[in-house]
Amino acid sequence: MNLVERFKAGLARSKEGFLRHLDLLFSGGELNDDFYEALEEALILGDVGVEASLKLVEQLRLEVSRRKIRERNQAKEILMQEITAMLNGAEEPVKPDGEPLVILLIGVNGSGKTTTAAKLAYRYRREGNEVLLVAGDTFRAAAIEQLQIWAERAGVALIRQQPGSDPSAVFYDALNAARARQVDVVIGDTAGRLHTKVNLMEELKKINRVIGRVQPGAPHRVLLVIDATTGHNGIAQAARFNEAVPVTGLVLTKLDGTARGGIVVGMQDTLKVPVCYVGVGEKLEDLLPFEAADFARALLA
Amino acid sequence: MFANLAEKLQNTLRKLRGKGKLSEKDVDLALREIRLALLEADVNFKVVKEFVEEIRERAVGEEVRQSLTPGQQVVKIVHEELTALMGREQSKINLAGSPAVIMLAGLQGSGKTTTAVKLAVELSHGGRKPLLAAADTYRPGAAEQLQVLGDSAGLPCYRNDGASPVQICREAVRFAAREGYDPVILDTAGRLHLDAAMMDELKEIKAQLKPAELLLVVDAMTGQDAVNVASSFHEALGLTGVILTKLDGDTRGGAALSVRAVTGCPIKFAGVGEKLDALEPFHPERMASRILGMGDLLTLIEKAEAGFDQQKARKLEQKLRRQEFTLDDFREQLQQIQQIGSMEEILAMLPAAQLPKELRRLQVDEKQFQRIEAVIASMTPAERNNPAIINSSRRRRIARGSGTTVQDVNRLLTQFSQMQRLFKQMGSLEKKGFKNIGKGKRGFPFF
Numbered sequence: 001m002n003l004v005e006r007f008k009a010g011l012a013r014s015k016e017g018f019l020r021h022l023d024l025l026f027s028g029g030e031l032n033d034d035f036y037e038a039l040e041e042a043l044i045l046g047d048v049g050v051e052a053s054l055k056l057v058e059q060l061r062l063e064v065s066r067r068k069i070r071e072r073n074q075a076k077e078i079l080m081q082e083i084t085a086m087l088n089g090a091e092e093p094v095k096p097d098g099e100p101l102v103i104l105l106i107g108v109n110g111s112g113k114t115t116t117a118a119k120l121a122y123r124y125r126r127e128g129n130e131v132l133l134v135a136g137d138t139f140r141a142a143a144i145e146q147l148q149i150w151a152e153r154a155g156v157a158l159i160r161q162q163p164g165s166d167p168s169a170v171f172y173d174a175l176n177a178a179r180a181r182q183v184d185v186v187i188g189d190t191a192g193r194l195h196t197k198v199n200l201m202e203e204l205k206k207i208n209r210v211i212g213r214v215q216p217g218a219p220h221r222v223l224l225v226i227d228a229t230t231g232h233n234g235i236a237q238a239a240r241f242n243e244a245v246p247v248t249g250l251v252l253t254k255l256d257g258t259a260r261g262g263i264v265v266g267m268q269d270t271l272k273v274p275v276c277y278v279g280v281g282e283k284l285e286d287l288l289p290f291e292a293a294d295f296a297r298a299l300l301a
Numbered sequence: 302m303f304a305n306l307a308e309k310l311q312n313t314l315r316k317l318r319g320k321g322k323l324s325e326k327d328v329d330l331a332l333r334e335i336r337l338a339l340l341e342a343d344v345n346f347k348v349v350k351e352f353v354e355e356i357r358e359r360a361v362g363e364e365v366r367q368s369l370t371p372g373q374q375v376v377k378i379v380h381e382e383l384t385a386l387m388g389r390e391q392s393k394i395n396l397a398g399s400p401a402v403i404m405l406a407g408l409q410g411s412g413k414t415t416t417a418v419k420l421a422v423e424l425s426h427g428g429r430k431p432l433l434a435a436a437d438t439y440r441p442g443a444a445e446q447l448q449v450l451g452d453s454a455g456l457p458c459y460r461n462d463g464a465s466p467v468q469i470c471r472e473a474v475r476f477a478a479r480e481g482y483d484p485v486i487l488d489t490a491g492r493l494h495l496d497a498a499m500m501d502e503l504k505e506i507k508a509q510l511k512p513a514e515l516l517l518v519v520d521a522m523t524g525q526d527a528v529n530v531a532s533s534f535h536e537a538l539g540l541t542g543v544i545l546t547k548l549d550g551d552t553r554g555g556a557a558l559s560v561r562a563v564t565g566c567p568i569k570f571a572g573v574g575e576k577l578d579a580l581e582p583f584h585p586e587r588m589a590s591r592i593l594g595m596g597d598l599l600t601l602i603e604k605a606e607a608g609f610d611q612q613k614a615r616k617l618e619q620k621l622r623r624q625e626f627t628l629d630d631f632r633e634q635l636q637q638i639q640q641i642g643s644m645e646e647i648l649a650m651l652p653a654a655q656l657p658k659e660l661r662r663l664q665v666d667e668k669q670f671q672r673i674e675a676v677i678a679s680m681t682p683a684e685r686n687n688p689a690i691i692n693s694s695r696r697r698r699i700a701r702g703s704g705t706t707v708q709d710v711n712r713l714l715t716q717f718s719q720m721q722r723l724f725k726q727m728g729s730l731e732k733k734g735f736k737n738i739g740k741g742k743r744g745f746p747f748f
Contacts, residue, residue: 045346047524050337109547110410110520141449146442163449194550199668227410231343231524233552254409257493258533259526282409282439 029072031064039079047259049232049266056082056265080296087268087275087292100132100178102186102211102218105251106204106241107225109192112253112279114143116225117189118150119279119287125156129184134174135160136167136207137191147189154284157183167191167203168210175214188219195240208245223276225251228261238267247271252290253279328360331375342592344555345528348562355382380589387558387585392542392567396429397513400477401484404510406503406538407518408530409491412546414443416518416572417488418450419580420544423570424484425456426578432482433458434473436466436506437490447488454577457482466490470506487512494533503538514541516569519560521548527556528563535564545583546572553592626724628685631717632677635670675703676713688714 029035036057043053056079063069063078095101103120105113114137121131133151135158137143144160151158159174171188178186190207193200211218224247226234241247250268252261255278264275275290332353339349359378394403403420405413414437421431433451435444435458444460451458459473470487477485487506492499507515517531517540534540543560548571557568568583620626677685679702684691691699691714693707700707 041346044340045525047526050341108522108550110412112410140446141453142442142446144442145445146440149441194547196549196551227520227522229408229520229523229526229530231522231527231552231556232341233343233522233550234524236551254493257408257495257526258529259524263524 031070031072031075035072035075036061043262046262047231047234048262049235051235052086052266052269055269056086083265083296084293086265087295095184096217096220099215099218100175100183100186101220102175102178102188102215103221103223104136104188104190104208104211104219104245105223105225106190106245106247107192108194108227108237109140111192111225111227111230112251113137113192113225114147114150114189115282116223116251116253116277116279116287117147117187118154119284120277121151121156121185121187122154122284123287124185124187125154130182131156131185131187132174132178132181132183133158134171134186134188136170136188138163138165138167138170139191143189143191150284157181168206171207172210172214175211175218179215195237195244201240201244204241204244221248221276222246223249223251224267224271225253226261226264226267227259228252228255228257228263229259230263232263232266234263234267235270238270242271247273249273249276251275251277251279251287256280256286325361328357331360332357335375335379338594339555339558339592342553342555342594343522343524343527343559344592345525345559345562347528348559351562352382352386376593380593383558383589383592384586387561387588388567389585391582391584392569394424394569395513395541396424396484398484398511400432400474400482401514402474402487402510402512403484403514403516404487404489404503404506404512405516405518405544406489406534406540407491408493408520409440411491411518411520412572413437413491413518414447414488415450415577416544416546416570416580417447417486418454418456419572419577420570421451421456421486422454422577423580425454429484430482431456432473432477432480432485434470434485434487435460435462436469436473436487438462438464438466438469439490443488443490450577459485466502467505467509470510474510484513494530494537500533500537507538512541514569515539516542516544517560517564517566518544518546519556521545521554521556521571522550522552523556525559527559531560532563535566540564540566542566542569544568544570544572544580549573549575549579553594554588555592557588558592626721628677628680628688628717631720632674635673639670672703672705672709673713676700676705676710679703688717 039060040053040057043056044050048056059082060075060079063082064075067078069075069078105117105120107113117133121133124131131154133147133154133156135144135147137147138161141163144163148158148160159170159177161170161173167190174186174188188207188211190204191200193204195201208219208222222245224238224241226237230237238247238250250264250271250273252264252275255261261278268275274292275295277287278290280286280288335356336349336353339352340346344352356375356379359382360375364374364378395401396403405417405420407413417433421433424431433447433456435447437443437447444458444462448458448460459469459476461469461472464472466489473487474485477483487510489503489506490499492503494500515538517534519527519531523530531540531543543557543564543566545554545557545560545568548554560566561568568585568588570580571583571588573579573581620630676699679699680691684695684699691710696707696710699710703710
């Protein structure tokens, strides 16, 4: 199975119930209130979020009346375009000249930051880059060992310190090492933190400041890692993390389950940053670029 | 972030006051609000649908019609029904067998490893001698994580990294029986409910070890998918209960309701923090309040009582009455509040609807407390008793001594004098007959 097929298989599974619902919905009949209400519910069921769902359906109503559409399947095409439009907007990380590209992964506990760091490192390495991983999670027991094992598997170097040390200090050392070794990409793992913990969010701000001090302009990419099973709390996560450190993109993990990951629609609407990658499995190669149009099409196919 | 249900419903139904009775349309309107609020709390859509139908029957009934405040009456009904759905009573853990086996299962990242150790800590406080078994052989560093966490809590962890998960579990139980450990807590690898091979492994462990408890560990932030996950795990394994994790965030936790509704299994514990003792028995009624955004006053009161010294409280009350409240007393108050929990924990337990807007979004820096304590500690006893003598040279000295700035010292002194004025006003009000002001039922001046 190649990557695209695997992605599709993952998406197909993750949308099974949701799609069946929508397929039935779009298969015929007139465009009445029942239809819109059912559509709203279907989107909510896909974790798209109440606010974003209401907004999408409202837009659809306007478009339908503006274009004088009467068929349900035509309405589906419009909704697909709406979702694509909401998710569009590519993050183009500009690789700095003669300096490493610095990527920081942030998110709540258990969202999949460490695994994503390894997958991303592998991805950059395969593209021919010299990659350096940073074990910035000094809090969780054995998080450093976990990343160490991943780094070995991915064949990239890792900068680490003792458990419990100041993560900012780890990044300080790592960035200096990265410049000395002239690596192309630095990928930093951080400890999982709930966005409501003020001290931990302050720690994240400090990490960001220290990185910027060693290398002005860095970090170039700040990726918020979100578990596809997440519900409405994703919106609060997006807002709060973005307040602490401006987020440049999202990574949607664990899309190989039955979760639809629809919350990225609402998060994207809050943050106005793109979804950059999706995680679809436990292997190093199971991180794929996110395609807004494909996602929307698959969501409503 | 989300307006809470109680507030919304009251607004919707306030318009109906003065009407003789609620019409069908009025009820529909209220039910729509309930439906959206529950969906926003991530309660599964199908669960919401059934639930709202049940509410409808009661909402058109006599108790609402005859009520002068139909909004509150409906909220009360919703709360009651939610609590009923969540299983009225607290459910205890089953420790039958020697040793008793407790098996944890769940998706990746739901928090099994941390929960295993928290559960062991909880049971060891109850006089048990638990053994942790590292049966997650898939995630790199998982066994190491369990052992490190176990070590930090002084709890043993059984490891055999080369062996299969089933074998590790079997060995751990045999080891526990021989060495007198009871219960054994099996930490299994996170897995997708779709992964047939991995689910078979859990079935095998269950068949061989016959656990007294097979608990599903669920992230409280889970959305609509909670139903799929819980029902798949339940069908495959026959769960005995659920542990809800990461409830210390600001999630409403509607997943709790979904999981409970589809499996019928009780939620036994809730994870409420990063520390290893942050596992609490699950209270269905309090969770119902949380889902509705009505706060968790019961837990707060319980914690306040636990962390509060009645005698000190009486002494303080007398001081307040005589207007002798000093900076020393202030410091003591701060320390007592901190014993209850972090400010964000306390705020999370308060009913959002009754808080001023600014307070709802308030983020408290715990270090602020430490700073205030440091400032007070750097004062001389004379200064603490009579802050009026603190001139600018003293302020500079205090700032230096406490590692803060003169501005910090000034801010504290201003706040303190405001507080004293407030207490004075309360004192004079009381003389005029407002007996209850400043004299909270539990002698807790700040609440």
